[in-house]
Amino acid sequence: MPASTPDPAQLTREQVLRALRHLDRTTLAVPASTVYDLVYRGRRYPPRAVAQQAWRLATARPDATWPLPAGAPTNQVLERLDFTIATKRPTLASSPTLDGDVAAQQAMQDLYTGPARHSIPALPGQVQEPAAAYDAAAPQPYTRAEARQELFISDAALDQALAALHRRRNLILQGPPGTGKTFLARRLAWLELGATDAARVELVQFHPSYSYEDFIQGFRPDARGTFQLTPGVLLNFCQKAAQDPEKPHFLLIDEINRGNVSRIFGELLLLLEADKRGPAHAVRLPYAPAEAPRFFVPANLYVIGTMNTADRSLVPLDYALRRRFAFLRLEPEFGAPLVRVLAAQGVPAAVSSRLVARLTELNQTIADDPELGPDFQLGHSYFCQPPTAPEAAEEWLTLILQQEVGPLLEEYWLDQPAKAAAQRRRLLRN
Template sequence: MAGPATEARVKEVVDACDRYGGSSIIALAGAPATGKSHIAIIAAQRHAGEPTRVKEIQFHQSFTYEEFIEGLRIDSTGAVQPTPGVFLDWNEDASADPVADHQYVLLIEELTRANLSTVLGELLTYVEHRDRDFETLFSRTKARVATNLTILATFNPVDRSALSIDDALLRRLRIIDFLPDDGQLTEMLSQAGRSVAPHVIEKLRLIFEHCRQKHGPDYETLMPFGHGIFSEVYEESDLHALWHQRMKRILRRPLLDPHPFTDTIEEGFPWRTSSQFRLPSPPAPSTASAPPATPEEAVAAEPISSATPPSDQ
């Protein structure tokens, strides 16, 4: 069971799948390490009700229509045969399931890394109109997008490839924004097995808060990473290595201008300077001084002597 912040995000995605998964592609959009993939796989399994009814794939620049919908393959006899791609295969499994209320999910990571208009082909129309047949390109067979199949995807909205999404695809997407999340950051770093002090977690949280305050509207689109970048931090000493091995590589790339948020993030991340640095613990709250005792209270508070009183002689 995840913490309340994570559960809230999972529920949001599951609700979108339940309500719109039969006519739209549900897309989680956010910077790297905002928890998109983590939330997506949990939500996919909950929506499907069974992990075996979830298929996960990843798009990339070489991914083609032939791999996704249908292509030509050479069989064992040397003949060229039309062969269903990953989508048609999974769509057939969903359509053939005899249990009416079984839901299936195709989870596509890095949706915008492929040439989407080419790869998705007929889906640009028929993911929305599931009561209509379409004809595949090579075998010329008729197919329908299964009504019990949800397409769930993740992508980074500032990838160059994401900027070229056309209106036809945008109209078929239900986009849920994923930003750095304070609650998920605290839940993640407070898990059993970690020894990250609360004041250290608060310092990390303030990095995102200061970026939000200083950079305003650009925060939602340009924040270079999310809370998940700290997922491998188990103790404070891990932060120095994380900076030099990952974070500074994202902010300062050779031959390119620094990321616009670089100065703000560097100012808020003191662990970059030394592997021995430890954030000073906040001072303990001072105890308020008690008000002076009344004479009656002072008498009542006096210790009772255990000495034997003198006897009368």
């Protein structure tokens, strides 16, 4: 694209995607837009700032200025490239321009406090959730031998995980996608309980709109449109654990770094400390009345979080939280444990060998890439559910490589489509 005659119409979608990726990776001070946002994959960006960055990448001139004014001229160029331009909604003054907390901001805008008191209709009866359509499975004994058959980590790594959990009472399992973090978290809880006891294991998943009020305590509307002080997941589970002090209870937090952890945890940042457990360290919750009992975390409550290291949209955990957790890294396992599991399920040795060779080669390429690295390798859990018929194993592997691994590689090398295509061909070669 000649620098002497810049033509905004020549901007391509590929160049805009590279600009979005560049903005996500850097901490540039991007001026906020006043009227419009470019919306892409749940995040909002100032359209002219995106166009400016794309223009600089396209012209290879770091000082190039986007030639069109903000508003309709810039928006029309981006819309022709199939990007969505939306009217800007209000954001918190303290929120950074690209904080990614779109769902939380939308919830603020859409907050509804109910109709006026005089217009509340009379309700025919108590409103309640429907009865559960299932019964929890009865607890079954769970031993270390069973864990060793299911888990892909070594005995030494399993001992390290259990020791860290005993020492800190809080553990985070981190690693690339598909390394079995949530699977291992549940098995660690079962091992400590000695049974698959769902009543003493609570699983929650953090996300950008998850809040302190959801997790600990807050005001929520009832059936009549009035707000009631309601305990959150943690408060309920702590009360349950305190009533059964002889048995450990496990709170599993999936995708712990997908939410705003400092905002969600609140007082828990203090009370998670191993030496700050019990009634002696109870604190008053901000929403609770003065006469309400103080809140504490019982000594028999254990917290296990999982953290995906490959998601670029996630913010690293702050140091205050990191000091309260032990960390265990999980790696992709394309070796003997996976081959053993696949063989037990009838997968032919030729298919297993092809799988192991191709994924080992791919992971090495990803690990060696300066813009990706080991955190972006692919885990083994993609391949842990083979078909029951051995003759379908070849097609099963091909479909996973085409429909699950292939699109992920296109995301990894978004600005290098030729490299992504080459890696897909290597995976699928005969």
